[in-house]
Amino acid sequence: MIRIRTLEQYQTEYQKSVNDPEGFWAEQAESFRWHxxxxxxxxxxxxxxxxxxxxxAKTNITENCLDRxxxxxxxxxxxxxxPNDPKEKQVEITYQQLFDxxxxxxxxxxxxxxxxxxxxxxxxxxxxxxxxxxxACARIGAIHSVVFAGFSANALAGRIQDCSCCMVLxxxxxxRGAKDIPVKQVVDEAIAECPTVKNVIVCKRTQTxxxxxxxxxxxxxxxxxxxxxxxxxxxxxxxxxxxILYTSGSTGKPKGVVHSCGGYMVYAQxxxxxxxxxxxxxxxWCTADIGWITGHSYIVYGxxxxxxxxxMFEGVPTFPDCGRFWQIVDKYKVNIFYTAPTAIRALxxxxxxxxxxYKLDSLRxxxxxxxxxNVEAWEWYNKNIGKEKCPIVDTWWxxxxxxxxxxxxxxxxxxxxxxxxxxxxxxxPVLVDEKGQIIEGxxxxxNLCIRxxxxxxxxTTYGDHERCRQNYFATYADLYFTGDGCRRxxxxxxxxxxxxxxxxxxxxxxxxxxxxxSAINMHVDVVESAVVGYPHDIKxxxxxxxxxxxxxxxxxxxxxxxxxxxxxxxxGPIAKPDKIQVVRGLPKxxxxxxxxxxxxxxxxxxxxxxxxxxxxxxxxxxxxxxAGALK
Ligand code: WT7
Numbered sequence: 001m002i003r004i005r006t007l008e009q010y011q012t013e014y015q016k017s018v019n020d021p022e023g024f025w026a027e028q029a030e031s032f033r034w035h036x037x038x039x040x041x042x043x044x045x046x047x048x049x050x051x052x053x054x055x056x057a058k059t060n061i062t063e064n065c066l067d068r069x070x071x072x073x074x075x076x077x078x079x080x081x082x083p084n085d086p087k088e089k090q091v092e093i094t095y096q097q098l099f100d101x102x103x104x105x106x107x108x109x110x111x112x113x114x115x116x117x118x119x120x121x122x123x124x125x126x127x128x129x130x131x132x133x134x135x136a137c138a139r140i141g142a143i144h145s146v147v148f149a150g151f152s153a154n155a156l157a158g159r160i161q162d163c164s165c166c167m168v169l170x171x172x173x174x175x176r177g178a179k180d181i182p183v184k185q186v187v188d189e190a191i192a193e194c195p196t197v198k199n200v201i202v203c204k205r206t207q208t209x210x211x212x213x214x215x216x217x218x219x220x221x222x223x224x225x226x227x228x229x230x231x232x233x234x235x236x237x238x239x240x241x242x243x244i245l246y247t248s249g250s251t252g253k254p255k256g257v258v259h260s261c262g263g264y265m266v267y268a269q270x271x272x273x274x275x276x277x278x279x280x281x282x283x284x285w286c287t288a289d290i291g292w293i294t295g296h297s298y299i300v301y302g303x304x305x306x307x308x309x310x311x312m313f314e315g316v317p318t319f320p321d322c323g324r325f326w327q328i329v330d331k332y333k334v335n336i337f338y339t340a341p342t343a344i345r346a347l348x349x350x351x352x353x354x355x356x357x358y359k360l361d362s363l364r365x366x367x368x369x370x371x372x373x374n375v376e377a378w379e380w381y382n383k384n385i386g387k388e389k390c391p392i393v394d395t396w397w398x399x400x401x402x403x404x405x406x407x408x409x410x411x412x413x414x415x416x417x418x419x420x421x422x423x424x425x426x427x428x429p430v431l432v433d434e435k436g437q438i439i440e441g442x443x444x445x446x447n448l449c450i451r452x453x454x455x456x457x458x459x460t461t462y463g464d465h466e467r468c469r470q471n472y473f474a475t476y477a478d479l480y481f482t483g484d485g486c487r488r489x490x491x492x493x494x495x496x497x498x499x500x501x502x503x504x505x506x507x508x509x510x511x512x513x514x515x516x517x518s519a520i521n522m523h524v525d526v527v528e529s530a531v532v533g534y535p536h537d538i539k540x541x542x543x544x545x546x547x548x549x550x551x552x553x554x555x556x557x558x559x560x561x562x563x564x565x566x567x568x569x570x571x572g573p574i575a576k577p578d579k580i581q582v583v584r585g586l587p588k589x590x591x592x593x594x595x596x597x598x599x600x601x602x603x604x605x606x607x608x609x610x611x612x613x614x615x616x617x618x619x620x621x622x623x624x625x626x627a628g629a630l631k
Pocket of ligand 1: 368498510
C-alpha cells in the first residue's frame with residue numbers, strides 16, 4: 001500500500017486514481033491477506049445502486065488487523081485503555097493479547113449459536129471488550145450493529161428490530177464522567193420488545209446490580225471460562241456485510257448503513273496511513289466513541305489494520321476537569337490526536353488554565369472531524385494545542401462514506417482554517433446546482449456530490465435498498481449525494497458549509513429534525529411541532545423546537561421539562577431541544593408545507609429579513625412567532 005510523502009506524489013497518485021481507478025485500488029489492496037483474489041476490481045452503477053469492490057475475493061478483516069501482525073508485533077501495544085477515573089489503573093493490550101481475547105470470544109459467540117451473516121447488537125461503554133466484540137463478530141462473519149450507549153431503550157429496540165439481531169452484547173453499567181449509567185437496565189427494557197434476541201452477554205464494568213434472565217443472560221467472564229483461543233478466521237466474501245451502523249436522515253426512522261468487508265478494509269487502512277501519516281512506533285488517539293463511524297474506522301479498524309498503537313478512552317473531556325484530554329496526551333505521549341470541533345470549543349471556553357499544566361510536546365498531528373470547524377476554534381487548536389507546529393487535518397466524511405474523503409494529508413497538503421482542502425486519491429467530488437448541473441471551475445458553491453465510487457461507499461440501507469437509492473442516488477442522476485453544501489475556492493480547496501437537508505449536527509452528532517418532531521409529538525399536550533437547527537457556540541448547532549399545544553398550559557416550564565423527558569425517552573439525551581417555543585400556528589404554505597426557512601431565520605435571531613412570506617396561508621402566525629422568539 002502506497003504511503004504518500006510529498007505533494008507531487010499526492011498529485012501523481014490522485015491522477016492515477018482518476019485515470020485508472022481499478023489499477024490504483026488493486027495496487028493498494030495487494031498487501032492484504034486474501035484467501036481468494038478478486039476476479040474484477042470494481043463493478044458498479046449508481047442507478048440501482050449496485051457497487052462491488054474486489055469482486056469474488058475472500059478475506060477476513062480481523063486476520064488483517066491481528067494475525068498478519070503477530071510475527072512482528074505480538075508484544076507491541078495495540079491499545080492503551082484509559083479509564084474514566086484517572087485514579088483507576090490503565091490497561092495495556094498487546095496485539096497478541098487482543099488476538100487471544102478476540103479468538104476466545106469468537107468461541108463464545110459460536111457456542112451461543114451465532115453464525116456467519118447473523119446480526120449482533122453491541123451496546124457497550126468504551127471498554128476494551130467493546131473492541132473485542134466488534135472484532136469477534138467480524139472474525140466469524142457475523143454482522144455487528146453497534147448502538148451508541150447513550151441512546152434510549154426505545155431507540156435501541158428500534159435498531160435491534162430493524163435488523164433482527166439474535167444477540168446483544170452489553171455491560172452492567174457505564175462510567176461517564178461523574179455519572180454511573182445503568183446500561184443493562186436499558187437493554188432489558190429494549191429487548192422486552194425484541195423477540196429475535198436469544199442471548200445477552202453482560203460484561204461487568206461497574207458492578208451495578210443487574211437482573212439476569214435465566215436462559216437468556218450470562219456474564220462475559222463466566223462465558224470465557226475454559227474457552228480455547230483457537231479460532232481460524234472465517235473466509236468471508238469481499239461484498240459480504242461487515243457491519244450495520246444506524247444514522248439519522250432527513251425523513252423517517254434512522255437507517256442502517258451497510259458496509260461490506262473488502263472495500264471498507266482497504267479504504268480504512270489507506271486513509272488512516274495517508275491522512276494521519278502514521279509512523280511506526282507512534283501513538284494515535286481518536287477521542288470518538290466506537291458507537292459512531294469515527295470509532296469504527298479510526299479506533300478499531302484503521303489503526304489495527306495499519307499495526308498502530310492507539311489510546312482508547314472511556315471517559316469525557318471534562319472529567320475530572322477540562323484538562324483531561326491534555327493530561328492523557330502527556331501520559332501516553334500521544335503523537336496524533338483526533339477530536340471534534342465541539343470538544344475543542346468546549347475546552348477553549350474552559351480557559352487556558354486547563355492547558356497550561358501540560359507539555360503537549362509529543363503532539364505531531366492534530367485532527368478534526370464531525371462538523372465544520374469554525375476559524376476561531378481552528379486557530380485556538382493550532383496555537384494552544386499544536387503550538388503552531390502541528391498540521392491540522394480537517395477530515396470531512398460521513399457514516400455512509402466509511403472513511404475520510406476530503407482532507408489534508410498531514411504535513412503534506414497546505415492547510416487553510418475551515419477548509420477540508422482536497423479530495424483523497426480515489427475520490428471525485430463535484431458541486432451541483434439545484435437542477436443537478438455540475439458547476440465547473442473554482443470560486444463556486446453548490447451541493448456536494450461524488451461521481452465515482454470509492455471502496456468504502458455505502459452498499460445499501462439494511463432491509464430497504466430502495467431507501468438507499470432514494471436517499472443518496474436519486475436526487476442527482478449518476479451521482480452520490482452527500483446532503484452537504486460546499487464551497488470550492490480559488491485554489492480548488494473544499495470548504496464544507498453544512499447540511500442542506502433537514503439534518504442537524506449537534507456536537508458532531510447527526511440528528512434528523514423529523515425524528516425529534518415525532519418524539520415531541522408523543523407528548524399528550526402537543527398537537528404539532530417543527531424543529532430546526534440554529535448556530536450554537538459550543539455544540540455547532542442547537543435544537544430549536546416550535547410546538548403547538550392542544551390546551552394552553554400556564555406552566556410552560558413544567559411542559560418544557562416533560563418534553564425533554566419525552567425526547568430523552570424516545571431518542572436519548574443528545575436529541576433534547578435547547579429551546580422550546582410554544583406557538584399557536586406554524587408558517588405553512590397553502591399546500592400545507594411548513595416553511596422551515598422562516599423558522600430557521602427566527603431561531604437564528606434574524607427577526608426582520610424573513611424573505612417572501614406571500615405564499616403563506618396565514619402570514620399573521622409569523623408575527624406571533626417573531627414576537628415570542630427565544631433568545
Ligand atoms: C456529516 C456526517 C464522519 C464522521 C463523523 C460524522 C458533517 C463531518 C465534517 C468536516 C464539515 C463535517 C457533514 C457530514 N461533517 N465531518 N470535517 N467538516 N462537516 O459522521 O454522523 O455520518 O455525519 O457530518 O455534514 O455530512 P455522520
